Amino acid sequence: MIAALLRRRRDVADKWHKGGLWYATPGDGRATTVEQRAELAPLWTPIFNAALAAGARNDQCLPRVGLPHYSVKLFMTQTLRHDRLRAFVGRIASLVDDETPEAALLEAGAVALRELIAHDDWLPDAFARPDPERYQQFLLHADSRQRFSIVSFVWGPGQSTPVHDHTVWGLIGVLRGAEIAQHYRAAPHGDLVEEGAPQRLDTGAVAAVSPRIGDIHRVRNAFGDRTSISIHVYGGNIGAVSRSVYPCGGGRKNFVSGYSNDVLPNIWNVSKESPIS
Ligand code: FE
Numbered sequence: 001m002i003a004a005l006l007r008r009r010r011d012v013a014d015k016w017h018k019g020g021l022w023y024a025t026p027g028d029g030r031a032t033t034v035e036q037r038a039e040l041a042p043l044w045t046p047i048f049n050a051a052l053a054a055g056a057r058n059d060q061c062l063p064r065v066g067l068p069h070y071s072v073k074l075f076m077t078q079t080l081r082h083d084r085l086r087a088f089v090g091r092i093a094s095l096v097d098d099e100t101p102e103a104a105l106l107e108a109g110a111v112a113l114r115e116l117i118a119h120d121d122w123l124p125d126a127f128a129r130p131d132p133e134r135y136q137q138f139l140l141h142a143d144s145r146q147r148f149s150i151v152s153f154v155w156g157p158g159q160s161t162p163v164h165d166h167t168v169w170g171l172i173g174v175l176r177g178a179e180i181a182q183h184y185r186a187a188p189h190g191d192l193v194e195e196g197a198p199q200r201l202d203t204g205a206v207a208a209v210s211p212r213i214g215d216i217h218r219v220r221n222a223f224g225d226r227t228s229i230s231i232h233v234y235g236g237n238i239g240a241v242s243r244s245v246y247p248c249g250g251g252r253k254n255f256v257s258g259y260s261n262d263v264l265p266n267i268w269n270v271s272k273e274s275p276i277s
Contacts, residue, residue, distance in 0.1 A: 011068065025223075082267040084122040088112055089141050089150065089267075092233055096147045100237075102169050102212060109233060110206045113173040116230055117204060120175060123152060124265050130156035130227045136260040139239060141267070146237040151259070153219075155179060155228045160220030163246040164255070165194065168235040169210035175230025177221065178202045184216040184246070190245055192216065201230070209237075 063073055091112040096106045116122075127138040136154040143149065155177070163184055172181075183195040195214065200222060209215050221228045232238070239259040244252040 012063045024035040043172060055114035072192075080124060081119065081122040082265070082269075082273065084119060085114055085140060086263070086267045087152070088116045088233075090149050092150070093143065096143070096235075098106055102210060105235075106169060106208045106210070106213075109171050110173075113171050113206050113231065113233065114182060114204070117173040117175045118207070118266065119215060123229070123231075127261065127265060128154055128229055129153045129228075130154050130159075131260070132156060135161065135221075137257060138261045139259040140231075140265060142264075145242070147235065149237050149239070151232045151234070151235050153230045153232060155230075157226055158221060158224045160216055163216060163218045164246075165211075165215045165236070165243050165246075166209050166234065167211060167215065167243045168238070169208070169212075169240055170232055170234040170238070171206060171208050172201065173206040173231050174203050175200045175229045175231050176203060177223055178231055179219055179228050181207065181217045181219045183214050184218070185214065186216075191250060203242065263271065 052084065094110060095108055100108065123140075126271060129142060130136060131154075135156065136152075138154065139149060139153045140152055141150040152175075172179075178200060180198050180200050182198045183191040185195045187193045202222075209217065234241075239257050242256055245255050246252050
C-alpha cells in the first residue's frame with residue numbers, strides 16, 4: 001500500500017508544492033493540522049489509515065505522500081512505550097542479580113526478549129536510524145556495574161559485520177526486518193570453519209551466543225533494499241569488551257566496538273507517563 005502511495009507521490013511530484021503539513025493522532029484517527037485544510041480530510045483519512053495498516057510506527061514521519069496539488073506529512077504523536085524496555089531491563093537485572101547460571105539465564109532472557117520485540121512501539125527513532133556507511137550499534141541501556149548492556153543494531157540495506165566473537169553471553173532478537181547469521185568454529189589446525197548452514201532470523205525470532213554454546217559468527221541484513229533492526233543484550237558492557245574479529249586471510253585481530261551514540265534514551269521519566277493498564 002505504501003509503495004502504491006509512493007508511486008502516486010512520484011506521479012504528482014511535479015505538482016508537489018507548499019501544500020499543507022498534516023499531523024495526526026492514531027488513536028481516534030482524527031487529524032489536526034498546522035494549516036487547517038478541513039476540505040482535505042476526506043482525502044487524507046484513507047491515506048493515514050492505509051499507512052497505519054501498512055505498519056507505520058510511532059513518531060515516524062513518513063515520506064510526504066502526494067495528493068493532487070497538496071502534500072501530506074504523517075506524524076504519529078502516540079507516546080512511546082518506554083515501559084516495555086524498562087520492564088526488560090528489570091527482568092535481565094533480576095536474572096543477573098540472582099546469579100542465574102548461563103543456560104537458565106539465556107532461556108529466561110530469551111522469553112523476556114521475545115516479549116520485548118513482540119511490540120514495535122518503544123524504540124525511539126534516534127536509535128533506529130541506519131547509516132549509509134556501516135551498521136549502527138546504539139546503546140539503549142548499560143547496567144550500573146557493567147554486568148549487562150542492551151543495544152539496538154541497525155542494519156542498512158545489505159550491511160554486514162565481519163566475522164567476530166563476543167566473549168560474553170548474548171541474546172539477539174529481531175525487531176524489524178530479518179538478518180542472517182553464519183556461525184563458525186575453530187578447527188583443530190586453528191582456522192575457522194563454517195558451523196552449519198546460515199541461520200535466518202525473521203522479525204520476532206531470538207538467538208543466543210556465548211563462548212559455551214558458540215561465539216563466533218558473521219551477521220548480515222537479510223535485505224538488500226531495506227533496514228533491519230535487532231535488539232541485543234549481552235553479559236557485559238559490550239561496546240567496551242575486548243574481543244576479536246577474524247579476517248578472511250586467517251588469524252584474528254583485537255577490537256573494541258564502542259557505540260554509535262553519545263546519549264541514551266530516557267526511559268525513566270515515569271512521572272510524565274500516563275498510567276498504563
Ligand atoms: Fe555478534
